[in-house]
Amino acid sequence: MRSTTVSATERGPVAIVGAGLIGRAWAIVFARAGHPVRLHDMDLQTLHNSHAYIEARLDELAAFDLLNDAPLTVLERITCVPDLADALRDVVLVQENVRETVEAKIDIFTRMDALAPKSAILASSTSWLPASQFTEGLPGRGRCIVAHPTNPPYLIPLVELCPAPWTDPEVTVRAHDIYSAAGQSPVVLSREIHGFLLNRVQAAVLNECFKLHEDGLASAEDIDRVLKDGLALRWSFMGPFETIDLNAPAGVSDYAKRYGQQNRETIGSETAFDWSEPAVARVHAERRQHLELEAIAARSAWRDRRLMALAAHKRQAPNA
Ligand SMILES: NC(=O)c1ccc[n+]([C@@H]2O[C@H](COP(=O)([O-])OP(=O)(O)OC[C@H]3O[C@@H](n4cnc5c(N)ncnc54)[C@H](O)[C@@H]3O)[C@@H](O)[C@H]2O)c1
Incomplete structure (x- = not known):
């Protein structure tokens, strides 16, 4: 990807539209990187609550040495703005985070396009919807472009940039620069595809996990263990391609000669998991034996603290 330098303008104000789980997290990303952030939500109570939520996350990040500035300095860069037009004034980028329906995205993108400065990039956090479904007219x-984060983006840096067929290539380059300069790890898709890259890889893994569970091969707990105590330990430092490159003395080709046939045969006999209600309910019930629904928020907070420790560790041991 050809890169331009991120100018002072690009460090300019960023608007976050939709202050739910992902919008609040994006506010932390951009404020931590030095951007003035305008956080907007149509629900005033959500907007009001976001302040205390962000303050608590910033304190945690500081405790893991994951902020370059004092938490209060970062917090002061974020302004809650109830009016959309005010929020979008003079911004360089708008990060949209409203609910995941085509209708909601069309509605908010129509208003954002009318109100934001013509030079501003309009990016959607959508998890599954190609931008052509809500920006065509x-x-x-x-x-307009998709910039799909992983929750929470202030701890998990991947952002998937997926341009529509009509997205100006310069917009993709500029978006890449802005997210990189903000500390994220952008990847660029060459064309639109439902679910982008991450959710497609996750869907393939989930497909196999559900099928192994349905076939009675192991408990949900043990299948989770295959990832958390097995595959995912390597995957937090290197992807599956780099993993197999190191798993045979002469790299990927050697791995393919040794194990390609077994891989092909394993996948060749597979059919898609149907996500049927009874099958999903069995895994749900198993999970509830380990975690009551009321405890999910506390467990998510625990997960984020473990991710903070991992992010802090990875900061000390860069990839290359
Ligand atoms: N939750 C995740 O793990 C995750 C991960 C990656 C991407 N995403 C994507 O991010 C987007 C937001 O997801 P979320 O989990 O933060 O949802 P959420 O329900 O937590 O937040 C959505 C917010 O948008 C606000 N909103 C709705 N319509 C609005 C409008 N017209 N103007 C202003 N505010 C409006 C709502 O009041 C709400 O606060 C979705 O597209 C989702 O697919 C979510």
Whole structure:
């Protein structure tokens, strides 16, 4: 990806539209990187609550040495703005995070395109929807792009940039620079595809996990263990391609000669898991034996603290 330098303008204000789980997290990402952030939500109570939520996350990040500035300095860069037009004034980037329906995305992108400065990039956090499904009719459709984060983006840096067929290539380059400069790890898709890259890889893994469970091969707990005590330990430092490159003395080709046939045969006999209600309910019930529904928020907070420790560790041991 050809890169431009992120200018002072690009460190300019960023608007976050939708202050739910992902919008709040994006506010932390951009404020931590030095951008003034305008956080907007149509629900005033959500907007109001986001302040205390972000403050608590910043204190945790500071405790793991994951902030370059004092938590209060970062917090002061974030302004809650109830009016959309005010939130979008003079911004360089709008990060949209409203609910995941085509109708909601069309509605908010139509208003964002009318109100944001013409030079601003309009990016959607959508997890599954290609930008062409909600930007086609817009006068400013060339500046629209998907920038799909992983929850929470202030701890998990991947952002998937997926341009629509009409997205201006310069917008993709500029978005890449802005997210990189903000400490994220952008990847660029060459064309649109449902679910982008991460959710497709996750869907393939989930497909196999559910099928192994349905076939009675192991408990949900043990199948989770295959990832957390097995595969995922390597995967937090290197991807599956780099993993197999190191798993045979002469690299990927050697791995393919040794194990390609077994891999092919394993997958060749597979059919898709049907996500049927009874099958999902069996895994749900098993999970509830380990974690009551009321405890999910506390467990998510525990997960984020473990991710903070991992992020802090990875900071000390860069990939290359
Ligand atoms: N939750 C995740 O793990 C995750 C991960 C990656 C991407 N995403 C994507 O991010 C987006 C938001 O997801 P979320 O989990 O934060 O949802 P959420 O329900 O927590 O938040 C959505 C927020 O948008 C606000 N909103 C709705 N319509 C609005 C409008 N027209 N104007 C202003 N505010 C509006 C709502 O009041 C709500 O606060 C979705 O597209 C989702 O697919 C979610």
